Amino acid sequence: MTRPNPQRALITGASRGLGLALATILRERGAQVVGIARDERRLHAALAPIGAHPLAADVGDTDADALVARASSLAGGPFDLFVHAASTLGPLGDDSEDPMPRLADVSADALQRTFAVNTLGPALLVRALHRTMRREGGTVVVISSDAAIERYPGWGPYGASKTALDHLVGVWAAEDAALRFLAFDPGEMDTAMHAAAMPTADRDALADPGTVAAAILARLDATSGTRAVIEAA
Numbered sequence: 581m582t583r584p585n586p587q588r589a590l591i592t593g594a595s596r597g598l599g600l601a602l603a604t605i606l607r608e609r610g611a612q613v614v615g616i617a618r619d620e621r622r623l624h625a626a627l628a629p630i631g632a633h634p635l636a637a638d639v640g641d642t643d644a645d646a647l648v649a650r651a652s653s654l655a656g657g658p659f660d661l662f663v664h665a666a667s668t669l670g671p672l673g674d675d676s677e678d679p680m681p682r683l684a685d686v687s688a689d690a691l692q693r694t695f696a697v698n699t700l701g702p703a704l705l706v707r708a709l710h711r712t713m714r715r716e717g718g719t720v721v722v723i724s725s726d727a728a729i730e731r732y733p734g735w736g737p738y739g740a741s742k743t744a745l746d747h748l749v750g751v752w753a754a755e756d757a758a759l760r761f762l763a764f765d766p767g768e769m770d771t772a773m774h775a776a777a778m779p780t781a782d783r784d785a786l787a788d789p790g791t792v793a794a795a796i797l798a799r800l801d802a803t804s805g806t807r808a809v810i811e812a813a
Contacts, residue, residue: 585609586661586719590651590709592616592639592702593666594632595623597771598723601793602663603632614651614659617666639666640696644704652712660714664702664722664745669777670694670737680734680777691737698741703748713759719800722749724763724807746807753806762800765809766792 589606593599594615603613613632617623620636627634633654637647652658671690673681706720713720727739728746746763753761768774770786795810 586611586659586717587714588612588614588652588655588657588659589661589663590614590616590648590655590659590705591663591665592705593664593723594634595619595626597665597773598766598769598789598793599663599665600626601789602665602796603627604630604790605793605797606661607632611661612655612657614654616647616651638697639664639701639705640668640693642701644701644708648705648708648712658712658714659709660716660718662705662709662713662720664705666697666701667723667738667773668694668697669773672776678734679779682734683736686737694737695741695744698738699744699748702745706748706752710756710759718758719760719762720749720752721796721800722746722763724765726765726767726809728763728765750806760800761806762803763807764796764799765807766796767810 586606589611591599591603591613594603595617603615606613607630614635615623615627615632616635616637616639618636618638623634623636635651635654671681671686672679702722722745724746725742727735728742732739749761749763768786769789769792770783771789774786792810799808
């Protein structure tokens with residue numbers, strides 16, 4: 581079944597990287613877009629040129645019901661697409677070449693914060709959206725990672741939080757056939773987060789977020805199941 585282009589989209593992590601790229605394409609297609617990010621100044625600067633609505637908030641520490649209500653008011657109605665593109669790597673160490681710390685060295689507060697942003701925050705947003713989302717053609721997308729499957733040293737908090745998010749997507753899909761739930765692994769992209777985690781990586785070998793965003797939107801109808809890997813170098 582071919583679904584119409586989203587009329588209203590809510591995107592977290594919209595101030596840069598993949599979130600901003602998705603917001604840009606959706607605005608070009610005529611959708612009303614509300615973008616969420618923590619840094620209010622950066623968010624306004626990023627979204628103003630494309631005509632999207634900025635909504636500064638920390639998805640790991642906010643009232644999800646109130647946030648969805650505010651976002652729906654800005655968009656002018658219920659959403660038919662939600663994309664959770666916001667993520668945190670968790671704490672970074674002092675090693676300039678390999679800053680990702682081993683799991684035994686991660687504090688309890690840092691571990692809790694990583695799960696709050698990457699897992700609990702989007703779970704509560706989906707819970708709030710579930711009551712208001714447009715049922716016909718409604719889609720929930722979360723951005724996953726190969727770290728959700730592979731056990732990379734130094735990527736424990738991030739990978740585990742993505743594993744949990746993938747599992748939630750699968751359960752949501754099993755429980756609700758009226759909405760579509762998808763987790764996309766976008767591969768390695770040239771983003772600020774990737775640079776923070778892997779500062780010595782060859783940036784020229786990484787995918788452009790705009791290319792990945794276009795690939796994700798193109799595959800929303802074609803992808804089967806609840807998890808897909810994007811290969812858009």
